[in-house]
Amino acid sequence: MKRRIFITGATGLIGGHLTAALIDDPEMDLHILVRAASDAAAAERIRRVLAFVGREDGLGRLTIHRGDLTQPDLGLGRDAAARLGAAVTDIVHAAADIAFDDRRQSGRSALTNVTGTRRVLQLCSPATRFFHLSTAYVAGLHPHLFAEADLDVGQVFRNDYERSKFEAEQLIRAAFADRPKQLTVLRPSIVLGSSDTARTFQYSSLYAMLGLLRHTAQDAPGARLAFDYDPDATQNYVPVDWLVRWLAHIVRNPDCLGRTYHLVSERPITNREMGRLLGELLGVSFEPRPVPPARLDPVSRRFVRQAAPYLPYLASHPRFDCAARRRLPAGDVDFRPDARFLNAMLVHCLKTNWGRNLDLAR
Ligand SMILES: NC(=O)c1ccc[n+]([C@@H]2O[C@H](COP(=O)([O-])OP(=O)(O)OC[C@H]3O[C@@H](n4cnc5c(N)ncnc54)[C@H](OP(=O)(O)O)[C@@H]3O)[C@@H](O)[C@H]2O)c1
Known part of the structure; x- marks a missing residue:
């Protein structure tokens, strides 16, 4: 029997690439959740994402469900949600609000990522297989090796986003406690565009930092x-193409089910090295100096203010155990941005004006 897979977040960076990777699979019927004001707008939104990844031709293979995680029954209507839940064999839950500027979020992380996840769980029948896109950063600021089996280790979180992803994982694990083989948890680290060209339509994390530094340098x-x-x-x-190779393999292979995977680089870059590379690229330099923000020079102070949501990520040595991931077929595991990649990022960001020239930028 064909698998009927319901994918949330298909208009996002990871969900979009994953949908494209699975779209030709003859063993799968893909159903996707899309936020939009009309059915036509929903189809147009996913068409643009598929066009970005070069798979616009697959649009006709998708069944689109117009809905929203923040609405009861995902905004599908009670009967339609019940029918969908009864029909699907698998759910890949990739939708989330990934912004982590707590100053602007005002509860959106919890509403989308925790309440929204609870609503997606309501679709499950006792037989549903669930693939949950979590994040390696549910580890928060845990100072030791974080194992795939770990979740609550008493960690402190950098922001509401991390906390909401942690709480979502708790909910899901509780829901599948009596059938753990049906739950697969996928924990990427910070996801960038493709490994060759750095192309993306999501301009957060390092892309946002690059934009701030470029402005500063100008x-x-x-x-x-x-x-x-x-x-x-x-x-x-981790680049999105590597990540999606692993994700697609895990979703396709029954042997991979029931585990948690840290989908991270095993050779992360140090701040020192990143600072050197960005400095060479943009003509600025960095100096680690523990001064209170009020006593910073004006240029540094402005940068620190603008980069505030990202700076907690420059203060820790997260270590993620990858035992389950190492059992997957070979694939590179040691990505780290180098001068070539950062240059490609800058070229892509300038060409798209940090997404302003793209009709699907996030
Ligand atoms: N990006 C990373 O660095 C990273 C790292 C680790 C884990 N993750 C996890 O991976 C998953 C996918 O992230 P991503 O990078 O692909 O994020 P993304 O590009 O921001 O995509 C998020 C997706 O979620 C959808 N979504 C958000 N709120 C929704 C709502 N209320 N109702 C329905 N759909 C909604 C978005 O729909 P719209 O298009 O309508 O906004 C979009 O399709 C998330 O669970 C995230 O926590 C991401």
Whole structure:
């Protein structure tokens, strides 16, 4: 029997690439959830995502359900939600609000990521297989190796986003406690565009940082940014094409079910190295200096204010155990942004004006 897979977040970076990767699979019927004001607008939104990844031709293979995680019954209507739940064999839950600027979020992380996840869980029958896109950063600021089996280790979180993803995982694990083989948890680190061209339509994390630094370099050429960060701390990135190869393999292979996977780089980059590369690329430099924000020079102070949501990620040495992932067929595991990749990122960001020239940028 064909698998009927319901994918949330298919208009997002990861869900979009994953949908495209599975779209030709003859063993699968794909159903996707799309937020939009009309059916035509929903179809147009996913068409643009597929066009971005070069798979517009697959549009006709998708069944689109117009809905919203923040609405009861996902905004589908009670009967339609019940029919969908009874029909699907698998759910890939990739939708989330991934913004982590707590100053602007005002509860959206909890509403979308926790309440929304509860609503997706309501679709499940006792036989449904569930694939949950979590994040390796549910580890929060845990100072030791975080195992795939770990979840609540008493960690402190950097922001509401991390907390909401942690709470969502707790909900899901509780829901599948009596049938753990049907739950697969996927925990990527920070996801970038494709490994060759850095192409993306999501301009958060390192893309946003690159934009801030580029502005700084334009306003204050040769600026020396001195602020409090740990040069030996690491940032863990994985390109979307690598991630989706792993995800598609896991979704396809019954042997992979029932586990948790840290889908991360095993060779994360240090702040020192990232600072050197970004400095060479943009003509700025960095100095780790523990000074209170009020005593920073004006250029550094403005950068620190604008980059505030990202700075907690420059202060930790997260370590993720990858035992389950290592059992997957070979695939690169040691991505780290280098000069070539950062240059490609800059070229892509300039060409798209950090997404402003793209009709699907997020
Ligand atoms: N990006 C990363 O670095 C990263 C790292 C680790 C884990 N993850 C996890 O991976 C998953 C996918 O992330 P992503 O990077 O692909 O994020 P993304 O590009 O921002 O996509 C998020 C997706 O969720 C959908 N969504 C958000 N709110 C919704 C709502 N209320 N109702 C229905 N759909 C909604 C979005 O729909 P719209 O298009 O309508 O906004 C979009 O399709 C998330 O669970 C995230 O937590 C991401």
